Amino acid sequence: MDYAIVVTLEMIRAVAWLVLLSSGLAIIFGMMRVINFAHGEFLMLGGYTVVVTTNAGVNEWFAILVLAPLVVGLFGVLVERLVIRQLYGRLLDSLLATWGLSMLMIGGVTMIFGNTVQGVATPFGSLRIGGYQIPGYNFVLILFAALILTAVWVVLKFTRAGLIARATMQNPAMAEALGVRTSWVYMATFGIGSAVTGLAGGLLAPLTGVVPTMGASLVGQSFITVITGGAAVITGTLSSATLLGTISQGTTFWAGPVYGDAALLVAALVLLRLLPQGITGRIFKRSL
Amino acid sequence: MPLLEVKGLSAAYGLVPALHRVDFHADPGEVVGILGHNGMGKTTLMRAIMGFVKVTGGEILFDGQSILPASVNARARAGIGLVPQGREIFANLSVEENLQVGIATTGVDIAATVAEVLELFPRLKRLLDRRGGALSGGEQQLLSLARCLCRKPRLMLLDEPTEGIQPSINDEIAETLKVLTARGGITIVLVEQNLDFIAGLAGRVYAISNGVLDRQIPREQLTDPRAVSEFMGFVT
Amino acid sequence: QTETIKVGGLHDLTGALDMIGIPMNQVFQLAIKEINEAGGLLGRQVEGVIYDPQSNMSLYSQYATQMALRDRVAVVMGGITSASRETIRPIFHRYETLYFYNTQYEGGVCDRNEVTLGTTPAQTVARIIPYAMNLYGKKVYTVAADYNYGHITSAWVKRYVEENGGEVVATEFFPLDVAQFGSTISQIQAAKPDFVCSAMVGSSHLGFYRQWAAAGMKDQIPMISTVLGAGGNDQIMLTPAEGNGILSSFGYFEAVDNPVNKAFLERVKAEYPTNTPVVSEISECTYEGMMIWADAVREAGSIDRDAVRAVIAQGKTYDLPAGQVTIDPQTQHAIRDVYIAELTDQNFVIREAYPQSPPLDTQMVCDLIADPDANVHHEISL
Amino acid sequence: MTEVQTPDPGYRILRTRGLTMRFGGVTAVDNVDFDLRDGELRCLLGPNGAGKSTFFKCLTGQLVPTGGQVLFKERPITGMNTHEIVNQGIGIKTQVPNVFDGVSVYENVRLSARRKHTAPMAREVAEQTIEKCGITHLIRREVGQLAHGQRQLVELAMVLAASPELILLDEPAAGMTGDERDRLAQLVLTAARSAAVIVVEHDMAFIRQIAKFVTVFNRGAIFREAMIDDIMRDRAVQEIYLGKQADAIA
Amino acid sequence: MEKTVARDPGFWIMLAIGLAVMVLAPALLDMFMVLQITQYVVLSVFALSLGYIWGFGGILCFGQAAFFGLGGYTFAVAAISMGDTTVPLILSFLLPAAFGVVLGYFMFYGKLTDVYLGVVTMVVALIFWKLANHTAGPGYSIAGVRLGGFNGIPSIPTINIPGQPDAWLDPSQLFRFFMAVLVAVYIALRLLIASDFGRVSIGIRENETRAALLGYDIRRHKVIVFAIGSGIAGLSGAMWASYQAFIDPNAFSMEMSAKALVWVMAGGVGTLVGPIIGVIGLQWLTLQLGTMELLNSYVVLGAIMMVLVLALPRGLVPTVKVLALTGWTLWHSGRPGTKAAPGKAVGDD
Numbered sequence A: 001m002d003y004a005i006v007v008t009l010e011m012i013r014a015v016a017w018l019v020l021l022s023s024g025l026a027i028i029f030g031m032m033r034v035i036n037f038a039h040g041e042f043l044m045l046g047g048y049t050v051v052v053t054t055n056a057g058v059n060e061w062f063a064i065l066v067l068a069p070l071v072v073g074l075f076g077v078l079v080e081r082l083v084i085r086q087l088y089g090r091l092l093d094s095l096l097a098t099w100g101l102s103m104l105m106i107g108g109v110t111m112i113f114g115n116t117v118q119g120v121a122t123p124f125g126s127l128r129i130g131g132y133q134i135p136g137y138n139f140v141l142i143l144f145a146a147l148i149l150t151a152v153w154v155v156l157k158f159t160r161a162g163l164i165a166r167a168t169m170q171n172p173a174m175a176e177a178l179g180v181r182t183s184w185v186y187m188a189t190f191g192i193g194s195a196v197t198g199l200a201g202g203l204l205a206p207l208t209g210v211v212p213t214m215g216a217s218l219v220g221q222s223f224i225t226v227i228t229g230g231a232a233v234i235t236g237t238l239s240s241a242t243l244l245g246t247i248s249q250g251t252t253f254w255a256g257p258v259y260g261d262a263a264l265l266v267a268a269l270v271l272l273r274l275l276p277q278g279i280t281g282r283i284f285k286r287s288l
Numbered sequence B: 001m002p003l004l005e006v007k008g009l010s011a012a013y014g015l016v017p018a019l020h021r022v023d024f025h026a027d028p029g030e031v032v033g034i035l036g037h038n039g040m041g042k043t044t045l046m047r048a049i050m051g052f053v054k055v056t057g058g059e060i061l062f063d064g065q066s067i068l069p070a071s072v073n074a075r076a077r078a079g080i081g082l083v084p085q086g087r088e089i090f091a092n093l094s095v096e097e098n099l100q101v102g103i104a105t106t107g108v109d110i111a112a113t114v115a116e117v118l119e120l121f122p123r124l125k126r127l128l129d130r131r132g133g134a135l136s137g138g139e140q141q142l143l144s145l146a147r148c149l150c151r152k153p154r155l156m157l158l159d160e161p162t163e164g165i166q167p168s169i170n171d172e173i174a175e176t177l178k179v180l181t182a183r184g185g186i187t188i189v190l191v192e193q194n195l196d197f198i199a200g201l202a203g204r205v206y207a208i209s210n211g212v213l214d215r216q217i218p219r220e221q222l223t224d225p226r227a228v229s230e231f232m233g234f235v236t
Numbered sequence C: 001q002t003e004t005i006k007v008g009g010l011h012d013l014t015g016a017l018d019m020i021g022i023p024m025n026q027v028f029q030l031a032i033k034e035i036n037e038a039g040g041l042l043g044r045q046v047e048g049v050i051y052d053p054q055s056n057m058s059l060y061s062q063y064a065t066q067m068a069l070r071d072r073v074a075v076v077m078g079g080i081t082s083a084s085r086e087t088i089r090p091i092f093h094r095y096e097t098l099y100f101y102n103t104q105y106e107g108g109v110c111d112r113n114e115v116t117l118g119t120t121p122a123q124t125v126a127r128i129i130p131y132a133m134n135l136y137g138k139k140v141y142t143v144a145a146d147y148n149y150g151h152i153t154s155a156w157v158k159r160y161v162e163e164n165g166g167e168v169v170a171t172e173f174f175p176l177d178v179a180q181f182g183s184t185i186s187q188i189q190a191a192k193p194d195f196v197c198s199a200m201v202g203s204s205h206l207g208f209y210r211q212w213a214a215a216g217m218k219d220q221i222p223m224i225s226t227v228l229g230a231g232g233n234d235q236i237m238l239t240p241a242e243g244n245g246i247l248s249s250f251g252y253f254e255a256v257d258n259p260v261n262k263a264f265l266e267r268v269k270a271e272y273p274t275n276t277p278v279v280s281e282i283s284e285c286t287y288e289g290m291m292i293w294a295d296a297v298r299e300a301g302s303i304d305r306d307a308v309r310a311v312i313a314q315g316k317t318y319d320l321p322a323g324q325v326t327i328d329p330q331t332q333h334a335i336r337d338v339y340i341a342e343l344t345d346q347n348f349v350i351r352e353a354y355p356q357s358p359p360l361d362t363q364m365v366c367d368l369i370a371d372p373d374a375n376v377h378h379e380i381s382l
Numbered sequence D: 001m002t003e004v005q006t007p008d009p010g011y012r013i014l015r016t017r018g019l020t021m022r023f024g025g026v027t028a029v030d031n032v033d034f035d036l037r038d039g040e041l042r043c044l045l046g047p048n049g050a051g052k053s054t055f056f057k058c059l060t061g062q063l064v065p066t067g068g069q070v071l072f073k074e075r076p077i078t079g080m081n082t083h084e085i086v087n088q089g090i091g092i093k094t095q096v097p098n099v100f101d102g103v104s105v106y107e108n109v110r111l112s113a114r115r116k117h118t119a120p121m122a123r124e125v126a127e128q129t130i131e132k133c134g135i136t137h138l139i140r141r142e143v144g145q146l147a148h149g150q151r152q153l154v155e156l157a158m159v160l161a162a163s164p165e166l167i168l169l170d171e172p173a174a175g176m177t178g179d180e181r182d183r184l185a186q187l188v189l190t191a192a193r194s195a196a197v198i199v200v201e202h203d204m205a206f207i208r209q210i211a212k213f214v215t216v217f218n219r220g221a222i223f224r225e226a227m228i229d230d231i232m233r234d235r236a237v238q239e240i241y242l243g244k245q246a247d248a249i250a
Numbered sequence E: 001m002e003k004t005v006a007r008d009p010g011f012w013i014m015l016a017i018g019l020a021v022m023v024l025a026p027a028l029l030d031m032f033m034v035l036q037i038t039q040y041v042v043l044s045v046f047a048l049s050l051g052y053i054w055g056f057g058g059i060l061c062f063g064q065a066a067f068f069g070l071g072g073y074t075f076a077v078a079a080i081s082m083g084d085t086t087v088p089l090i091l092s093f094l095l096p097a098a099f100g101v102v103l104g105y106f107m108f109y110g111k112l113t114d115v116y117l118g119v120v121t122m123v124v125a126l127i128f129w130k131l132a133n134h135t136a137g138p139g140y141s142i143a144g145v146r147l148g149g150f151n152g153i154p155s156i157p158t159i160n161i162p163g164q165p166d167a168w169l170d171p172s173q174l175f176r177f178f179m180a181v182l183v184a185v186y187i188a189l190r191l192l193i194a195s196d197f198g199r200v201s202i203g204i205r206e207n208e209t210r211a212a213l214l215g216y217d218i219r220r221h222k223v224i225v226f227a228i229g230s231g232i233a234g235l236s237g238a239m240w241a242s243y244q245a246f247i248d249p250n251a252f253s254m255e256m257s258a259k260a261l262v263w264v265m266a267g268g269v270g271t272l273v274g275p276i277i278g279v280i281g282l283q284w285l286t287l288q289l290g291t292m293e294l295l296n297s298y299v300v301l302g303a304i305m306m307v308l309v310l311a312l313p314r315g316l317v318p319t320v321k322v323l324a325l326t327g328w329t330l331w332h333s334g335r336p337g338t339k340a341a342p343g344k345a346v347g348d349d
């Protein structure tokens, strides 16, 4: 019984993990059709912001909830202005440029902070469930995954910003002709996506610690989650994270992490074969 | 003072010129028609006024002010609206959302504006929830027109607005546009192949040929296709 | 103006393993500097030829070839993972360039062209397992990185646990990029072992220690590791709350108490006052490698590979920071002092020392005296 | 297959039986029984959104009908893949031009001709068809850079170059001026001598030049089928479709 | 009217350069340089495989390394267990090509397009990568050859003369052989692209609907294109394994796939020379950066990639072509816009 609860909680946590990893990317890719290959490094930057500022004496929660999104969000705006801006509508070029950016960031962070930065402690202690103990921080992850999704939903649903962003993405020239300042839209979307990514990176830092190369293993997972989800940012991310998260975590419990990872990939493969436009390409089509 | 004044406008695609020293103007409330064969530069002219095509020479004055330095969206916000050739519907937005895009951030009463415009295009009313991309060709064309009108532009650039629209609705559109211009609120530059349509609306009509717009076609000639062809130059 | 003697340094300065490669390279350069300050070798200055293989095996192969054929270096120090060693070892063998591999590894290399200074499982695992079983109990749960090193090490763990009358309740392997360990931690809790033995490697796996601590397990089930502290920096990435109490075993820790080591660490500090490397076995062995090679060159009076090799194969004993080190002529591996240490506030405190431990595992499969032309990496079957 | 040759009144190059296409709640084509004789030129009229283009898409397999059957040369083709259907001898000009943007006009047409002919023949056919469509001066231009009307002609040339037995033209005259339209009408009439043709068009001036027997769609179903003059006079058709145009003709 | 391969001077120039390098390089350069360019040659074959399916088939594959690795592992296992390398080399083409057919069937008959296709290929490569990494345990061996997990398979034989397992090619012979393979692949692809099959591929790339409406079976066509690319990638993987004498899961890595993308992009999509130039330029650069340990090589490489994308968005070869063409036009017509008479129809040429 206890074990079942622990397993279930782990599964929910795995889903939350995927949601956190991929929300920012989903905003950027889903809205702008820009594959941000440096997404993993944006997460890394969020993590570094938390670790470095916390070690310098800043309150850990302040660092995670305010500084990480702020720093990464601003960095995102800068990147958009300097690089991404030139590359809209050119999916691959943006992929390549952001890939270059990813290397630049890895190298840059290594040069500034070296390879080792002491981690920060995981807040919240642990929680006892029968004979098991689980980190209380897990609940923080789950909470924030839910919060991020809700916030994005509210923005897209109840403000016109979402509409404008989607129109801009589909046909920027026509949106311009309707008076939309597309360059602002792009900048804001990219900035918000980056900020969400920064927040996620900040949240992950106490759990995994930070190293300059940490992004590499994260970007694949987030990318696959986003694409499997399909066009809709929220339902897409949520449905694919739920599906992939439970499948992979279930398999991990049952057969070990290698098979868990492999199961995630195979599940994504099968899903895309069945639903060539991702989950929300076919189901929940009209959702956000 | 004319609302739109195009002076000596030249434009090119790369090194290939497409417009040569085009001069014309449109006074407030006026409908100016432009006729021309395929590939003569009508669309290029419209896109140049809207700001999509790089201008290599000349001047465009809107309301007496040069708009050449302004971006496309700035021109749109200044009151220029384009109904482009090819409709350019936001395929994955619903019809209603398509109508809202242009006014989403302007602070006007969105619902009221949309409702007002829909009165002009009753056909669209029952399609509001449909995906833009799923509409039939004619329906898209109507949507494109309606979308432009939602912004209440002072100058409308219509690039073959009747293409793909059934005859009876064409008549209705002509009526609508007539009413709108008669009220004086709207000025129209109309590129059109449908002679009846242009004859019913336009005050002055020009012919464009190979990027050169230098002949005005007298109104009374418009009912005679042969005569019009002569003005436009026969197809080679 | 005599020509310099070139020595090659092939360590990952960027890429996944740079946190290990950078300190190795720093010590490598320090060794060259010391040799030159002492008048160089054979009246010539020594010059380091350093390439960065970027943790990429193709570049390893590339630069190894370049060092051997183009730069014609006298000796090469380098390689970290077994994969990188097995990439470059055949190249140096083919192009007759003496090669020092200075990393702790799974044992079994048998190649007269290679001198291997790092510890093998027979030297470390064989010591720490009985030590830990004595302290904590007989039920062991092993978690290991999913590659050769992890597999072989966990096989050794199992063998030594069983030899000492214990039981390995489970062994789990993790790909190097896995960073989430929630399910494993629950499973360990379910298995209730007396202690956990970790052969986890690399930065993603540090998350294991962190999540272990976050789950509040650190005070409930003790942990030992056959690899934490190998690279040098990993222990300072863990906060004291996460790392304190983990036992580890190597042929060198900074805490080794002898005058040679004290002086050595002071020179390291003097040379790198700002980004002082944490010296671990792997870096110290790199230093050893340079010193042993330099000594052999002096004695041979030449940098010729065969002459130098002949001297090294004599089985001399050297006084080095790690203590006394003897080259075993049978395997060209090091017979050395081995230590067990406990991580305490980001430093290893030595708990136990085992002087002059031989690489028994490799000795089982390799005899270069009998077969001088050997050129293989044996998988030591248990 | 011998009766194909005889002008058997029973033989129809195209038949649909109960053809239906639903998109969710929208029924775009509703239980249509449509017959076309070999060599016939048929005009298909109908209000916007009546289902004409959808009907074409069902015929060519771009959409798989939700109900009913399509018989081409008396053989069922429902549910087949587009290329299989097309290879039986159907060519279509779509409402929004579908052309190969990145390559030249010539290459576009040649690729179509090559489907039917040997390489040297294809070259010749392509050049002739381009000539026939009056776009020889554009032959080396990249199609993506052409004006709208020019692209329409390129697509038409592609359809003709494959010499299909059944030609479907969805609004071919859209965006054409008077004399261009006249020439297009001639082209269509010529083509109709060697193939069955269905033309969808809203341009009544064009329709008047080519139409004989006309089918009118409304709300997905066949509304009227009659000779053009009768259609033009039909009150109900005027009501739903023609508006004042009818007076102009009458 | 049509450009045939035989009438294209560019083709003959490329061929001449290829053959000249093949004959002369080993004689003129030292062994290290020969080994060095051998590497470029092998990777060029790999880049060509992607350059073909992407540039001329419109198939964007984010996981080209899946086939590269598959070819490499196939060759490694077969060559080690057979002793002779001839059959393994052929297998390393056939097996990945067959796998390409299967995967292509799965994708194209499932109507996958665009990024979704890219991601599926990427996922497949990742699965291979994961699985290959997972084969460290002693249980994983094929035909007696241990797969070795993360460490990979060492001691892979060099190419030998067919039927004579002991007659290994020395470095300069190996170079010549690989160069011959590259030239052969280049010629084959040029001919293929110029053939009707190749033109249809381009048509499909431009507009699938129209291609289908002309009666071309686009799914089957794409499967074939994809399989050819897969086979070539597999072959290059085998060459790579034999050149390096080892193969490890990195051959399947996302980095390897991405590198192929970068080479093709940098050189220019839609050309065959471009990918080759991309390989030479960027590999050389990576190498140089590793040699200077001054700056963190990531920083420099990353910056260069970004600059490349921003400055040469279409890739080197097409950009040079356009520049040359523009220069030529300018030189012939004086200043732009002034000379072309207004009366002359735009596009009347």
Ligand SMILES: Nc1ncnc2c1ncn2[C@@H]1O[C@H](COP(=O)(O)OP(=O)(O)OP(=O)(O)O)[C@@H](O)[C@H]1O
Residues within 6 Å of the ligand: B013, B016, B018, B036, B037, B038, B039, B040, B041, B042, B043, B044, B045, B085, D144, D145, D146, D147, D148, D149, D150, D175, E346, E347
């Ligand atoms: N993107 C482009 N690049 C190069 N040339 C172009 C481009 N777009 C149009 N042209 C050329 O410019 C000329 C004018 O085109 P434009 O689209 O303005 O014609 P149009 O008068 O609108 O024709 P239509 O009646 O067919 O719509 C044509 O010859 C066309 O081929």
Ligand SMILES: Nc1ncnc2c1ncn2[C@@H]1O[C@H](COP(=O)(O)OP(=O)(O)OP(=O)(O)O)[C@@H](O)[C@H]1O
Residues within 6 Å of the ligand: B130, B134, B135, B136, B137, B138, B139, B164, D023, D026, D027, D028, D046, D047, D048, D049, D050, D051, D052, D053, D054, D055, D095
């Ligand atoms: N994919 C779809 N999903 C939902 N509705 C659709 C879809 N495709 C078409 N429709 C609807 O079906 C109806 C018929 O469309 P179709 O394009 O066949 O009309 P049409 O007769 O060609 O009109 P037009 O003359 O305007 O081109 C339209 O109302 C359209 O909105």
Ligand SMILES: [Mg+2]
Residues within 6 Å of the ligand: B042, B043, B044, B085, D147, D148, D149
């Ligand atoms: Mg036009």
Ligand SMILES: [Mg+2]
Residues within 6 Å of the ligand: B136, B137, B138, D052, D053, D054, D095, D170
């Ligand atoms: Mg239609």
